[in-house]
Amino acid sequence: MQYENISADMKQEGEGARAVPLAGHVGFDSMPDQLVNKSVNHGFCFNILCVGETGLGKSTLMDTLFNTKFEGEPTQHNQPGVQLKSNTYELQESNVRLKLTVVNTVGFGDQINKEDSYKSIVEFIDTQFEAYLQEELKIKRTLHSYHDTRIHACLYFIAPTGHSLKSLDLVTMKKLDSKVNIIPIIAKSDAISKSELTKFKIKITSELVSNGVQIYQFPTDDETVAEINATMNGHLPFAVVGSTEEVKIGNKMVKARQYPWGTVQVENENHCDFVKLREMLIRVNMEDLREQTHTRHYELYRRCKLEEMGFKDTDPDCKPFSLQETYEAKRNEFMGELQKKEEEMRQMFVQRVKEKEAELKEAEKELHEKFDRLKKLHQDEKKKLEDKKKSLDDELNGFKQKKTAAELLQSQAQQAGGSTTLKRDKERKK
Amino acid sequence: MRPLNLEGYVGFANLPNQVYRKSVKRGFEFTLMVVGESGLGKSTLINSLFLTDLYSKDYPGPSLRIKKTVQVEQSKVLVKEGGVQLTLTIVDTPGFGDAVDNSNCWQPVINYIDSKCEDFLNAESRVNRRLMPDNRVHCCLYFIAPSGHGLKPLDIEFMKRLHDKVNVIPLIAKADTLTPEECQLFKKQIMKEIQEHKIKIYEFPDTEDDEDNKLIRKIKERMPLAVVGSNVVIEVNGKKVRGRQYPWGVAEVENGEHCDFTVLRNMLIRTHMQDLKDVTNNVHYENYRSKKLAAVTCNGGVDISKTKNQMTRSPLAQMEEERREHVMKMKKMETEMEQVFEMKVKEKKQKLKDSEAELERRHEQMKKNLEAQYKELEEKRRHYEEEKSNWEAQQRILEQQKLDASKTMEKNKKKGKIF
Numbered sequence: 001m002q003y004e005n006i007s008a009d010m011k012q013e014g015e016g017a018r019a020v021p022l023a024g025h026v027g028f029d030s031m032p033d034q035l036v037n038k039s040v041n042h043g044f045c046f047n048i049l050c051v052g053e054t055g056l057g058k059s060t061l062m063d064t065l066f067n068t069k070f071e072g073e074p075t076q077h078n079q080p081g082v083q084l085k086s087n088t089y090e091l092q093e094s095n096v097r098l099k100l101t102v103v104n105t106v107g108f109g110d111q112i113n114k115e116d117s118y119k120s121i122v123e124f125i126d127t128q129f130e131a132y133l134q135e136e137l138k139i140k141r142t143l144h145s146y147h148d149t150r151i152h153a154c155l156y157f158i159a160p161t162g163h164s165l166k167s168l169d170l171v172t173m174k175k176l177d178s179k180v181n182i183i184p185i186i187a188k189s190d191a192i193s194k195s196e197l198t199k200f201k202i203k204i205t206s207e208l209v210s211n212g213v214q215i216y217q218f219p220t221d222d223e224t225v226a227e228i229n230a231t232m233n234g235h236l237p238f239a240v241v242g243s244t245e246e247v248k249i250g251n252k253m254v255k256a257r258q259y260p261w262g263t264v265q266v267e268n269e270n271h272c273d274f275v276k277l278r279e280m281l282i283r284v285n286m287e288d289l290r291e292q293t294h295t296r297h298y299e300l301y302r303r304c305k306l307e308e309m310g311f312k313d314t315d316p317d318c319k320p321f322s323l324q325e326t327y328e329a330k331r332n333e334f335m336g337e338l339q340k341k342e343e344e345m346r347q348m349f350v351q352r353v354k355e356k357e358a359e360l361k362e363a364e365k366e367l368h369e370k371f372d373r374l375k376k377l378h379q380d381e382k383k384k385l386e387d388k389k390k391s392l393d394d395e396l397n398g399f400k401q402k403k404t405a406a407e408l409l410q411s412q413a414q415q416a417g418g419s420t421t422l423k424r425d426k427e428r429k430k
Numbered sequence: 431m432r433p434l435n436l437e438g439y440v441g442f443a444n445l446p447n448q449v450y451r452k453s454v455k456r457g458f459e460f461t462l463m464v465v466g467e468s469g470l471g472k473s474t475l476i477n478s479l480f481l482t483d484l485y486s487k488d489y490p491g492p493s494l495r496i497k498k499t500v501q502v503e504q505s506k507v508l509v510k511e512g513g514v515q516l517t518l519t520i521v522d523t524p525g526f527g528d529a530v531d532n533s534n535c536w537q538p539v540i541n542y543i544d545s546k547c548e549d550f551l552n553a554e555s556r557v558n559r560r561l562m563p564d565n566r567v568h569c570c571l572y573f574i575a576p577s578g579h580g581l582k583p584l585d586i587e588f589m590k591r592l593h594d595k596v597n598v599i600p601l602i603a604k605a606d607t608l609t610p611e612e613c614q615l616f617k618k619q620i621m622k623e624i625q626e627h628k629i630k631i632y633e634f635p636d637t638e639d640d641e642d643n644k645l646i647r648k649i650k651e652r653m654p655l656a657v658v659g660s661n662v663v664i665e666v667n668g669k670k671v672r673g674r675q676y677p678w679g680v681a682e683v684e685n686g687e688h689c690d691f692t693v694l695r696n697m698l699i700r701t702h703m704q705d706l707k708d709v710t711n712n713v714h715y716e717n718y719r720s721k722k723l724a725a726v727t728c729n730g731g732v733d734i735s736k737t738k739n740q741m742t743r744s745p746l747a748q749m750e751e752e753r754r755e756h757v758m759k760m761k762k763m764e765t766e767m768e769q770v771f772e773m774k775v776k777e778k779k780q781k782l783k784d785s786e787a788e789l790e791r792r793h794e795q796m797k798k799n800l801e802a803q804y805k806e807l808e809e810k811r812r813h814y815e816e817e818k819s820n821w822e823a824q825q826r827i828l829e830q831q832k833l834d835a836s837k838t839m840e841k842n843k844k845k846g847k848i849f
Contacts, residue, residue: 017506017517024481027700028460029512032453034704036446041637044445067438090433093443139723139748144712222455283441287448299559306557313557327723334749338756345760349767356771360778367782371789378796385800389807396814403821410828 045099045148046286047128049180051121051172052157053109054079056187061155061242062102064255064266065278066091069244070102079107082120101149109168118172125151125179129301136302150298152289153216153281154180157187158237162196164203173213179297181216181289183281184208189239189272190257190264197239204237218280219288232280238273241266457515459564460703461504461546463596464520465539465588466573467527470603475571475659476520478672478683479695480509483661484520500525500535502542521567527584536588543567543595547718566715569632569698569706570596573603574654578612580619589629595714597632597706599698600624605656605689606674606681613656620654634697635705649697655690658683 050058054077063069071087086103103124108117128150135146156173158165173182184204186192192200208215215236218229243266247256255266266274281289310330464472476484484505504521521542526535546566553562570592574585589598600620602608608616624631631653634646660672660683672683683691698706 017508019508019510020482020484022481022509022511026479026481026509026511027695028458028509028516028703029514030700031458031514031516031703032450034701035453036450038704038708039449040446044442046442065440067436067440068434070434091436091440091442092433093436093440096443096445098442098445140720141716144708222451224451278441283444284448286442286445287452291452303557311557331749334753338753341756341760342763345764345767349771353771353774356775360775360782364782364785367786367789371793374793378793378800381800385803385807392807392811392814399814399818399821406825413832 040095040097042144043097043099045101046290047101047103047149047151047153049084049103049105049121049125049151049154050157051105051108051154051176052187053159054107056157056159057242058104058155058157058187060244061157061185061187061240063244064242064274065282066100072104075106077107077110079110081111082106082108082117084120084124099147103151114168117168118175121172122175122179125176126301129179129298130305132298133302133305150293151180152286152293154182155281156182156184158184158204160186160188160191160200160239162192162200165207170207170211170213173208173215174211177214178300181292181297182213183216183277184237185273185277186237186239188241190241190259192239201235201237201239216289216292218285225284228284229280232276235273235276238277238280240274240277241272242274454514457517459517459519460707461519461521461565461567461569462698463523463539463543463567463570464573465523465526465570466603467575468524470573470575471659472522472571472573472603474661475601475603475657477661478659478691479699480518482507482509499529500538502538519565532584535584536591539588540591540595543592544718547715548722550715551719551722564707564711566710567596568703568710570598572598572600574600574620576602576604576607576616576656578608578616580616581623586623586627586629589624589631590627593630594717597709597714598629599632599694600654601694602654602656604658606658608656617652617654617656632706632709634702649693652690652693655694657691657694658689659691 048062050062052058054075059070059072059074068089068091070089072085083106084103085106086101088099088101091098091100105121108121111117132146132148132150135141135143154176156169156176158169173184176182186197186200186204189197218225218233220226220230220233241257241264243255243257243264245255245257246253247258247263247265248254249256249263249265254268257264257266265271269275462476464476466472473484484507501524502521503524504519506517506519509516509518523539526539529535543566550562550564550566553559572585572589574581585600589600592598602613602616602620605613634649636643636646658674658681660674662672662675663670664673664675664680665671666673666680666682671680671685673680674683682688686692
């Protein structure tokens with residue numbers, strides 16, 4: 001869908017555009033028609049999110065609004081968390097094709113602890129924004145044929161207690177009001193009497209205001225619809241009744257709910273605000289809801305996302321960045337980061353290697369020291385041995401000398417003794 | 431997606447009206463560029479198209495100013511009709527093709543178109559973006575001199591360089607100098623040359639409506655449109671018409687038999703203005719943008735096999751992908767380095783072990799050696815001790831004998847006389 005570049009109020013003479021008169025019929029007054037024809041050929045798309053507790057008639061209301069039977073079974077109350085189920089349908093009315101996506105919150109309000117109930121809803125909405133943003137940022141993109149899944153309207157179903165909003169309602173709406181156009185409606189309003197209803201609506205409105213919840217206001221800047229929109233704004237929140245069953249009233253078949261005490265006619269404006277809702281949501285402001293989603297909610301998301309990623313519009317000197325500069329700067333930063341990481345890892349390894357080398361060197365040194373010690377011990381032992389050997393040799397020598405001397409003496413003595421003996425023998429013989 | 435039947439009137443058939451309403455409130459913009467040599471009647475044609483005096487005494491047109499080089503000048507006017515407001519920007523290119531050497535005279539034009547795309551790209555890419563005026567050139571009317579022969583080299587060169595940057599609509603200027611037959615031949619020749627040179631001029635899109643398609647085909651047959659413009663209103667047969675007065679008659683601007691002006695006007699303004707903008711936005715601008723962004727992400731060095739993948743992503747997603755790749759690369763590097771490290775440590779440890787074993791062995795050897803020597807010594811000592819004690823025993827016996835002998839002698843001496 002072509003979103004005409006959201007130009008400033010063109011009525012002002014910006015940038016020196018001077019008004020000139022025309023001397024005849026030029027024909028550019030067909031431009032709106034040209035634009036419309038293109039849009040019709042392209043087809044439209046609209047995405048509604050229904051938030052509300054199980055059993056408030058969300059699916060029935062959708063069926064009633066769009067005069068058809070959408071898919072789905074009624075959900076049970078035992079869902080563990082809040083899930084969002086989305087279904088897309090192709091509808092056609094006269095020559096207008098509409099791709100309608102209805103998203104339902106399944107299990108909303110059923111848990112004992114509802115603190116995180118809103119989270120999956122916010123996440124879902126953000127995911128659609130993100131998808132669009134990603135497409136918008138692609139180098140080769142096809143925006144004009146992109147199927148827009150962003151939520152254009154959020155119908156918030158309020159339980160018909162007749163008293164006030166539940167805290168879950170306030171918390172959820174507060175979380176959603178900056179992300180989506182919220183249209184609060186009082187569901188199953190045939191359970192409330194007229195007087196109670198007025199009080200209920202006032203209470204709800206004041207609670208919303210005092211809690212700073214921004215709900216969608218029907219636009220009053222275009223004269224053609226300003227009046228009706230302003231009036232309708234005063235009827236918010238719409239008290240609706242949905243029904244796909246038909247009852248014969250008079251000679252017509254109308255959508256209604258039949259009770260023993262009477263029949264609630266859905267399209268009777270005295271009975272409920274269904275017609276007002278349909279009028280506002282579909283017939284008058286559908287396009288505005290789409291526009292607001294794109295120019296306000298999406299832009300906010302986009303701005304936050306880009307700021308988060310560190311994008312700025314101006315550099316420190318307050319000069320505007322061009323897109324190229326921005327991307328290049330980001331890229332350089334990114335590359336620098338990667339390189340730094342690589343360096344760090346390398347350094348770490350170098351460090352480890354150094355440490356290990358030192359360790360091993362220590363071990364080597366110890367080993368050598370050990371063996372040096374052993375060697376020394378060995379040397380000592382050897383020396384001792386040498387000494388012992390020497391002393392033994394000395395002894396041996398001494399002994400030998402002694403022996404030799406003694407033997408010499410002996411032989412001398414023998415010789416002498418022999419001669420003495422000889423002398424004696426000689427004397428005897430005489 | 432399921433098509434569903436509606437069982438009653440819902441009301442979204444009113445959507446087109448809502449769109450209509452909003453578009454009127456917003457107003458419209460259109461930028462038209464005219465290119466051609468001086469004197470081809472560009473300003474006059476603009477005035478005739480928009481039934482206004484765009485260039486007047488207070489705002490003189492470029493044709494009355496003498497230019498030495500090619501200028502690109504824009505005039506912005508606000509016109510209103512039937513409740514619809516249009517901001518019209520006319521971009522003129524005085525000096526185009528007027529010099530003796532016209533090489534690169536298209537460059538200022540290209541620069542202008544690119545700079546408008548650049549402006550839009552920057553505005554679109556801002557973090558805080560709101561007012562995005564669309565000043566991009568939506569259509570370029572190229573004026574061909576009515577020579578009757580064919581395109582000039584400058585015409586071909588210009589159109590080739592600009593056909594993928596802007597919607598080019600070639601026009602035969604001052605068509606009142608050609609007879610219908612000459613005009614026909616001229617048109618045929620021009621279209622032939624355009625096809626030969628593969629110039630992509632603006633194409634009318636086919637619609638779903640057969641009637642419209644018939645009309646479109648008729649227009650296509652008359653391309654390039656031969657136009658006549660006039661600032662002067664003349665009375666012909668009681669009617670006031672815009673035309674050029676000649677001694678031999680009046681060439682009427684809005685007469686379909688005289689020229690294709692009405693076809694041009696209807697096509698340009700009444701039926702295809704929006705399409706020209708759409709093609710500019712969806713084709714020419716996207717072309718510019720993707721080229722610009724590809725240059726930024728691929729940093730010049732383009733690897734064709736990678737480029738295809740990168741094109742489908744935003745530069746940021748591209749960086750994410752690169753980051754992921756880098757993480758994997760780092761992991762791989764880490765494991766490799768780890769492996770090498772472990773291996774080296776193992777080696778060194780093994781060496782240390784071996785060296786330790788060697789030293790142990792040597793030490794053992796020396797110990798054994800020493801022990802052997804000790805044993806030897808022990809042996810030797812034992813021997814010696816044995817010998818010594820034997821000898822000493824012997825000596826004691828001898829001593830004893832000696833003692834005994836001397837004792838006996840003493841006894842004998844005492845006993846008798848020793849003879």
